[in-house]
Amino acid sequence: MSTISPRVESILRRYKMYVTSGQAFKYFPLVVSRAENARVWDIEGRVYIDFLSSAATYNVGHSNREVVEAVKKQLDKFVHYCLYLYHELVVELAEILVKNTPGSFEKKAAFGLSGGDANDTAIKASLIYTRRPRLISYTYSYHGTTALDIAVGGSFKEDLRIAIPFREVYFTEYPDTYRCGGIDDPVECGEHHLSELDKLVKKISGYSVAALLFEPVQGDGGVLVPPRNYVEGVRKITREYGIVFIDDEVQTGMGRTGRLWAIEHFNVEPDLLVAGKALGGGMPVSAVIGRADILDSAPPQTYFATSATHTASVAGALAAVKYVLENKLYDRASKLGGLATKRLEEMKERYEVIGDVRGLGLMIGVDVVKDKKTKEPDRKTALKIIWRAWEKGLIMMTYGKYGNVLRIAPPLTIPEDDLERGLEIIEESVKDVLSGRVPDEVLEYMAAWE
DSSP states (O other): OOOOOHHHHHHHHHHHHHSOTTSOOOOSOOOEEEEEBTEEEETTSOEEEESSHHHHTOTTOBTOHHHHHHHHHHHTTOSOOOTTSOOHHHHHHHHHHHHTSOOSSOEEEEEESSHHHHHHHHHHHHHHHHOOOEEEEEBTOOOOSSHHHHHHOBTSOHHHHHTSSOOOEEEEOOOOSSSSTTOOOHHHHHHHHHHHHHHHHHHHOGGGEEEEEEOSSBTTTTSBOOOHHHHHHHHHHHHHHTOEEEEEOTTTTTTTTSSSSGGGGGTOOOSEEEEOGGGGTTSSOEEEEEEHHHHTTSOTTTTOOTTTTOHHHHHHHHHHHHHHHHTTHHHHHHHHHHHHHHHHHHHHHHOTTEEEEEEETTEEEEEEEEETTTTEEOHHHHHHHHHHHHHTTEEOEEESTTSOEEEEOOOTTOOHHHHHHHHHHHHHHHHHHHTTOSOGGGGGGOOOOO
């Protein structure tokens, strides 16, 4: 097991002393010094291949030159002025987003600082527009950490959601075609879950529901890709009852899944699309893009935040969006995702602990199990695999509703050599764990999804 240097030990100790444990999970004792494209260096000079992209944030790569230069250029002009005055860059960003999001209707954009506050904005707009009290979300969903996001977040434990005063949230199960209660056919799985959603909507009266929050690939649930018939059916139900269909693309957007937006895989037009993470190329910015009548139903100041549309962040976002479009990074994600999935499927044939490989583009999940027949999740082995991978120079994490899924989401700009080496490290790590070379003690160093 890798030893932790006194310098790193000191930083970790000070972090625990001064920063709340409620801030975030910490997987490895890795203190970042710098990052470039798909590589990260720690403060002691060790280099790592990044299969996490800071939680799918750096689709255009770490320290993307166009993004950095755009931010520097803007900062030389002025840093920011709040939304009481106009900024030309905001108009340009809104226009390019409106023109490059699905929807054959008049669209507008609202801006924020993070995917979480953008989801909050989409929910607020839906409640105001419909004047209805209820929301539908999914078990094991994740939409951010504002109070309202936690209320609709199926990944949070019920005792935490109970602490949030918003009570009118109803949960339905997201399709998991790998574990679908004995149903093997994806289409049948989709029909089963559509039936369950239809029952829920009828039970609570669909006409009392303001919005349904939907992830076109459920990331924190374990990279669950829904059957197409399910997504089409959900959209039909929301149209029938006038429910606002909110497409949460915070994790899936900006080319990650092989399309600019993941919902495009299903040929469905959402009412509102939520973007964050990769939108800013590393800068803090988010957006809700969608039906103008819904967004305009709220009075001024409803979406206000002093630092929203921060000029440096907007400049970075413009550069990132243009980089994705001009370089067709969605096509690259599709190609490299195919290569990675093929290699992982080969590993699945060789190792009993790899139960399933799934995803779209470069958003891939590897389901680690104790037994392929029973599909029993093995969180402990999954954590050991990512620890060993970190020791070998690969950053990766686990998540999923059982905490047993390896999350693979490298920058879309990752060189093929780095991608191949990262996949080699995963296989080497699996071998090391299965041969008993990774002790249980490493689990004490990781606070991870459960």
